Amino acid sequence: MGAVESFKIALDAFRVMQDLAGSAASAELNRRIAEAYAAVTTAYADAIELREENVNLKRQLADDSEQRALREALSREGDVYWLRPPPPGHHDGPFCMLCSDVDHKLVTVTEFTTHDSKPEWRCRKCNQYVPRRM
């Protein structure tokens, strides 16, 4: 059971205790229960906030880990990048250097041949053309 669920159970228990104490007409007991209830309510809100922060941090860590794996696998050949070896879920390329270096995005380039039959890579995102080595 997580902290958030434990706080829910504690808050329910305090509500029952308040009902019981109310019938016993004990002012001191009611005051103490109200204090404990307020403290648990604050801790409950903190636990919810911490749980959300933890989820976000785990997501950020996974993203950073994937980005690091991609950067480590990136290999420059000519004026394009390849992933050697490609991490799971990725193809090996080739990728646009400009988009990778500037925008930190892997954009696949496509083969292109100029009107005078020179092979090039073309990036459809930034529209850059670079020589393709045969």
Ligand SMILES: [Zn+2]
């Ligand atoms: Zn590009």
